Amino acid sequence: MKFVSFLSVVVNGEMIEYYDISGCYILRPWAMSIWELMQVFFDAEIKKMKINNSYFPLFVSKTVLEKEKDHIEGFAPEVAWVTKSGESELDVHIAIRPTSETVMYPYFSKWIRGHRDLPLRLNQWCNVVRWEFSNPTPFIRSREFLWQEGHTAFATKAEADSEVLDILELYRRIYEEFMAVPVIKGKKSEHEKFAGGLYTTTVEAFIPNTGRGIQGATSHCLGQNFAKMFEINFENEKGEKAMVWQNSWAYTTRTIGVMIMVHGDDKGLVLPPKVASVQVIVVPVPYKTVSTETLFDACAATVKCLSEAGIRAESDLRDNYSPGWKYSQWEMKGVPLRLEIGPKDLEKEQVRAVRRDNSEKVDIEMKNLAKEVKDMLDNIQQNLFDTAKVKRDACIQVVKTWDEFMEALNQKKMIFAPWCDEEEVERDVKARTKGETGAAKTLCSPFEQPDMPEGTLCFASGKPATKWTYWGRSY
Ligand SMILES: O=C1CCCN[C@@H]1CCCn1cnc2cc(F)c(F)cc2c1=O
Ligand SMILES: [Mg+2]
Numbered sequence: 001m002k003f004v005s006f007l008s009v010v011v012n013g014e015m016i017e018y019y020d021i022s023g024c025y026i027l028r029p030w031a032m033s034i035w036e037l038m039q040v041f042f043d044a045e046i047k048k049m050k051i052n053n054s055y056f057p058l059f060v061s062k063t064v065l066e067k068e069k070d071h072i073e074g075f076a077p078e079v080a081w082v083t084k085s086g087e088s089e090l091d092v093h094i095a096i097r098p099t100s101e102t103v104m105y106p107y108f109s110k111w112i113r114g115h116r117d118l119p120l121r122l123n124q125w126c127n128v129v130r131w132e133f134s135n136p137t138p139f140i141r142s143r144e145f146l147w148q149e150g151h152t153a154f155a156t157k158a159e160a161d162s163e164v165l166d167i168l169e170l171y172r173r174i175y176e177e178f179m180a181v182p183v184i185k186g187k188k189s190e191h192e193k194f195a196g197g198l199y200t201t202t203v204e205a206f207i208p209n210t211g212r213g214i215q216g217a218t219s220h221c222l223g224q225n226f227a228k229m230f231e232i233n234f235e236n237e238k239g240e241k242a243m244v245w246q247n248s249w250a251y252t253t254r255t256i257g258v259m260i261m262v263h264g265d266d267k268g269l270v271l272p273p274k275v276a277s278v279q280v281i282v283v284p285v286p287y288k289t290v291s292t293e294t295l296f297d298a299c300a301a302t303v304k305c306l307s308e309a310g311i312r313a314e315s316d317l318r319d320n321y322s323p324g325w326k327y328s329q330w331e332m333k334g335v336p337l338r339l340e341i342g343p344k345d346l347e348k349e350q351v352r353a354v355r356r357d358n359s360e361k362v363d364i365e366m367k368n369l370a371k372e373v374k375d376m377l378d379n380i381q382q383n384l385f386d387t388a389k390v391k392r393d394a395c396i397q398v399v400k401t402w403d404e405f406m407e408a409l410n411q412k413k414m415i416f417a418p419w420c421d422e423e424e425v426e427r428d429v430k431a432r433t434k435g436e437t438g439a440a441k442t443l444c445s446p447f448e449q450p451d452m453p454e455g456t457l458c459f460a461s462g463k464p465a466t467k468w469t470y471w472g473r474s475y
Contacts, residue, residue, distance in 0.1 A: 001261060001265065001266075002209065007138070009264050009332075010139070010257075010269075012332050013333050014029075014030045015256075016139075022136060022143075023131075023136035023144075025139075027146075031139075037275050038255065041173075042251075045170050051122070051150060052122055052123070053123050053125065054124055055124050056100055056104055059094045059095065059097070062092055062093045063092070064103075068196075070195070070196075071102075071229070078131050079096075080096045080143075081094065082094040097126075098128055099149065100124065100151065104122070105151075106230055108151075109230045109231050109233075112232055112233070113234060115234055115236050119152060119155070119159060120153045121150070121153075122150070123150040124148065124149055127145065128144070128149075129143060130143060139253055140254055140261075141254075149248065149249070151246070151247075153244040153245070154245045154247075155245070156245060160246065164219045164220070164249070168203060169185075171203045171217035171251055172185055175203055175216055178272065179262075182388055182392050184204045184443075185201070186201070186202060186447055187201055187444060187447070188442070189442040191423050191427065194220045200219075204470065205258050205392075206395055206472070207262065207475075208412075211395065211411075212412075212438075213414060214254075215443075215475075216255065217251035219247065220247060221245075221247055223245065224243040224244070224246075227245070232244045259275070267332065268331060268332035268333065268334060269332065270334045270357060271333075272381050273378075273381045278314050279311055279335070279336055280313040280314075280335070280338070280339060281313075281316055281330045281337075281338050282302050283315070283326050283330075284298075284299050284342075285343075286323075292319075294346065296315075299315040302315070302339060305369055305370055309370035311377065316330070327354075331356060334356060337354070337355060337356065337373065337380065339351040339352065339373075340352040345363075349367070350363045350366060351364050351366065353376060355380055356380070397416065400417070400459055401459055404459070405440075406433075409471075409472070409473070414443070414471075415471040416468060417458075417460075417468070417469060418452060418469075419445075419471075420458035420461050421469075422458075425458065425463075426442055428460065429441075440473055442469050443469075444470055445468065445469045449467060452466070452467070
């Protein structure tokens with residue numbers, strides 16, 4: 001789906017309404033319901049991990065936010081400030097949280113005294129503000145967005161390392177099991193990682209239509225960097241004073257944008273059933289040979305039968321739109337399955353099912369309705385993932401030399417190359433590929449590393465390669 005159509009699809013699909021402040025968007029129910037369905041899954045999963053939700057203030061004082069210069073110096077231009085209340089200047093300017101490390105960690109320091117206070121594992125569902133200037137795009141890059149941010153503290157590095165991967169697996173599930181979007185799990189390079197942390201793990205998605213990678217969600221091990229900065233110590237079992245090991249992890253409303261870009265087509269949105277607030281829309285096809293009331297009753301009974309089977313079904317009984325108009329509107333909104341009920345269907349005690357993913361039409365017997373519809377929805381979910389994976393894999397290009405790299409980059413590929421893992425070389429590749437469509441950067445080094453034949457050289461530096469890494473232009 002091309003960019004222009006992305007902007008029109010999110011508006012025509014009634015997900016987004018533009019707002020009079022640039023970079024800010026209204027999330028309408030059709031989008032908010034997707035966020036909520038994911039939240040139900042993720043919140044239940046972190047509760048199983050004994051992670052508690054909390055809520056910290058939106059505001060950070062300047063002194064606290066700038067406690068450690070190098071943590072935010074690169075981000076300073078993005079920070080939004082409250083400088084006045086009414087007509088009076090605030091003597092201490094207050095930042096709106098762009099992320100909550102500096103909000104939370106002074107209290108982690110206060111609450112964590114002994115090893116019995118560990119692990120401390122908090123999450124919050126909230127909004128954050130980052131006053132970015134690069135091209136704002138609904139869901140993908142906005143000045144305010146919704147996310148969950150997890151912040152955890154452990155006595156040992158091993159516990160932190162293990163939780164980083166547990167959370168990353170939840171992010172993979174969000175993308176692959178709910179959004180039907182294939183992602184690659186891996187580690188960010190030293191250049192691309194969260195500078196305040198020890199290492200960053202990520203699930204990377206790829207948008208075949210634009211040939212750009214996109215960071216899907218991140219799970220950072222912060223090491224003891226913030227413990228040092230905020231003096232978060234505890235007395236360990238040997239009575240020694242030790243610093244905690246911390247993680248922080250987030251996914252955002254960007255997930256919805258990725259899903260739209262991957263599955264959308266020229267008829268509009270295509271929603272995976274797992275995240276569709278309406279999975280089945282029932283549309284009556286009136287005809288003079290049968291009373292509208294009979295048809296409407298059949299639609300209502302169909303909705304009731306599906307709802308009782310746990311399927312999110314609605315009927316569209318509006319009498320001021322034709323069936324054809326309704327079909328295109330619900331296709332634009334991406335409803336996975338449409339059931340048409342006309343006189344003939346009534347006679348044969350069946351419904352005409354039309355799939356949104358491949359436009360296939362099949363007749364379903366009313367008596368097997370719930371089971372057949374459930375199976376079709378599962379099939380649509382799987383088909384969307386399989387189709388997206390084939391498309392994404394077709395974009396992956398293995399390269400060994402600089403020329404092959406440049407050719408693949410200009411063919412909008414997701415490049416898989418042997419790399420010497422030197423930060424200087426990554427900076428050099430960025431400089432050499434700078435262009436109006438943006439430079440190439442590392443996306444991640446996948447945990448699953450193919451073997452590196454003896455003597456393989458880095459595609460960019462010619463030095464001995466140490467790891468296989470995905471490269472590409474990105475959002
Ligand atoms: O990405 C995560 C997971 C959830 C908690 N935070 C981490 C790292 C966020 C990295 N980051 C990202 N963006 C920022 C923007 C700012 F304006 C700013 F002051 C600080 C940051 C900033 O620290
Ligand atoms: Mg940023």
